[in-house]
Amino acid sequence: MMRVFISFLLCLLSVTCAATPITNPICPLDLNYVLRIPWTATDCRNPFFQTTAKSAMNDTSKFHCCQTLLSLFGIALAQHLKQTSHFNLPDLATSNSCLLDYQSKLSSLSLPANLVSHCFDPLQFVISANVCAGIQTTRDWVSKLGQNSPLDSGCRSNLVGSGCDACVAAGFKVQAILTGIDGNKSHSMDCFYFAVLYAAAIVNESGPEGDSALDCIFNLQLSTQKGSKSKHTSLVYGLTAAAVGLLVVFVLLGIGFWLYKSKQLAKNSSLELDEQGSRPHARPNTGSIWFKVHELEKATDNFSSKNFIGRGGFGLVYKGRLPDGSMVAVKKVIESDFQGNAEFCNEVEIISNLKHRNLVPLRGCCVVDEGFDESSSERYLVYDYMPNGNLDDYLFPIPSDQDGTVKNSLTWPQRKNIILDVAKGLAYLHYGVKPAIYHRDIKATNILLDADMRAKVADFGLAKQSREGQSHLTTRVAGTHGYLAPEYALYGQLTEKSDVYSFGVVVLEIMCGRKALDFSLASSPRAFLITDWAWSLVKGGKIGETLDPCLVKDGDCSNSNPKGIMERFVAVGILCSHVMVALRPTIMDALKMLEGDSEVPQISDRPVPYGHPSFVGDGSNFSISRH
Numbered sequence: 001m002m003r004v005f006i007s008f009l010l011c012l013l014s015v016t017c018a019a020t021p022i023t024n025p026i027c028p029l030d031l032n033y034v035l036r037i038p039w040t041a042t043d044c045r046n047p048f049f050q051t052t053a054k055s056a057m058n059d060t061s062k063f064h065c066c067q068t069l070l071s072l073f074g075i076a077l078a079q080h081l082k083q084t085s086h087f088n089l090p091d092l093a094t095s096n097s098c099l100l101d102y103q104s105k106l107s108s109l110s111l112p113a114n115l116v117s118h119c120f121d122p123l124q125f126v127i128s129a130n131v132c133a134g135i136q137t138t139r140d141w142v143s144k145l146g147q148n149s150p151l152d153s154g155c156r157s158n159l160v161g162s163g164c165d166a167c168v169a170a171g172f173k174v175q176a177i178l179t180g181i182d183g184n185k186s187h188s189m190d191c192f193y194f195a196v197l198y199a200a201a202i203v204n205e206s207g208p209e210g211d212s213a214l215d216c217i218f219n220l221q222l223s224t225q226k227g228s229k230s231k232h233t234s235l236v237y238g239l240t241a242a243a244v245g246l247l248v249v250f251v252l253l254g255i256g257f258w259l260y261k262s263k264q265l266a267k268n269s270s271l272e273l274d275e276q277g278s279r280p281h282a283r284p285n286t287g288s289i290w291f292k293v294h295e296l297e298k299a300t301d302n303f304s305s306k307n308f309i310g311r312g313g314f315g316l317v318y319k320g321r322l323p324d325g326s327m328v329a330v331k332k333v334i335e336s337d338f339q340g341n342a343e344f345c346n347e348v349e350i351i352s353n354l355k356h357r358n359l360v361p362l363r364g365c366c367v368v369d370e371g372f373d374e375s376s377s378e379r380y381l382v383y384d385y386m387p388n389g390n391l392d393d394y395l396f397p398i399p400s401d402q403d404g405t406v407k408n409s410l411t412w413p414q415r416k417n418i419i420l421d422v423a424k425g426l427a428y429l430h431y432g433v434k435p436a437i438y439h440r441d442i443k444a445t446n447i448l449l450d451a452d453m454r455a456k457v458a459d460f461g462l463a464k465q466s467r468e469g470q471s472h473l474t475t476r477v478a479g480t481h482g483y484l485a486p487e488y489a490l491y492g493q494l495t496e497k498s499d500v501y502s503f504g505v506v507v508l509e510i511m512c513g514r515k516a517l518d519f520s521l522a523s524s525p526r527a528f529l530i531t532d533w534a535w536s537l538v539k540g541g542k543i544g545e546t547l548d549p550c551l552v553k554d555g556d557c558s559n560s561n562p563k564g565i566m567e568r569f570v571a572v573g574i575l576c577s578h579v580m581v582a583l584r585p586t587i588m589d590a591l592k593m594l595e596g597d598s599e600v601p602q603i604s605d606r607p608v609p610y611g612h613p614s615f616v617g618d619g620s621n622f623s624i625s626r627h
Contacts, residue, residue, distance in 0.1 A: 504576025
């Protein structure tokens, strides 16, 4: 069963500053549970914390150690929240004191003496109004979200299996709401951090140290010693009860088995499944494969955190290996537009038949029906695994080595091929199938790279298909800030030109080496939007200044890197991301311009820029799903 990766998101808050030793004031946190709870400390026992914190966090084992320690410390903070209504500690001195106490508990377990200093910055636990929507206490929380937030209904009890998945989904919803209220996307992780503490301290009935919180909310790996006594006691009672009512048990088992087989036969018939041993099997007349959930659990090592890839559109993604040795990406669907299993399965059949070299192949799916209510069903999608990750990893890499080096930047031929590959993939979705498919969430993280660094469009699997003669207005806007076409974000008007706009933004990211949307620039009073920036330079006759310096550095702008062609790609990106729908080309016309088969028309003037304050507001003007 899937494990929740809340602690994975929490660990993103950790930075590299070492805790400064301060002996007072006395820490208000009771950390004795560190010695009481049988948490697994395997990743923290190796003597590897001899380097800088940054390099420690980028080593897999070191990373998991810091992740575990942050989850473990979160228990104390949740207890503190429950007792005082404060989300964090009052000042830096108190935070330092608590971290010193925390390290002393870890040292008593024969763990390295510098774990805490390498994993945490004491400032991250100090209370501040400038963290997440101005929230400092539970009273602030209620004033922003009301008495009944998604967490209150999703994380109260039964955090096992689908119940735990529901709690995770609720956490993401609350994060999106708070980030919208805050208006600063850089506070997104802080908001999720608060959601975790609130779920464990205030909402969950078992409390921060209960099994539900430890396993689901904090995702702590516990040793098998915990609960051995209770399991033994349960076994004794169970055997006694079985001895007393053996005949009744056999009768009930017989009836239950008969009903179960009847239900399975009916379900298999309705889904046209053909049980062929334990292997995945192809559904007749289609290219999709129907997997069993235990096959996916085995492939992903029971959805282990070590195989977690990230959060993709509509769910959580894990790397897996099938019995034949092939690598796959398994997505546990958390949210989608499809309410019923029949509609979901039908869409899988449609998508499975889409074959194009620039689309990530969908292998098949798995549906686990847990009852008569289809809302409780578990749904999985299985894709081919792309070994080189996504485009965003190469455009905006995170330093991975001790000396701060990053992945090699993409060359001009690679960038050119990626742009053309994405355009061809979109052209197939728009014109190669009937009815056309609009992706709705084209962005750098949804463009995956195969072993040859060729691009494939991902996460189109649950996109709504267009319907001829139907108004393309939708009340559910799916997409990502910075990539959304204005008419879609503001009015829900979805057309093929919505995808073209997003494609144009991606082209500009690739050619300019800058993020589509950046809230972190201190020089700008509002968010940096790449479409406004690039358009202003081009209209000012400075198109060359838009190019990524990596493309035009000395010795790298030879005949193999013709600057004129690069500038044409930038112009196409600006044209595709024009705020006026009618002035954008179709993806087919854009492809012709990119390949040089047609001229790029003069770029027309624009109305008020999309990044103008009248459009930005407080960041909560429209509802957008995070993917």
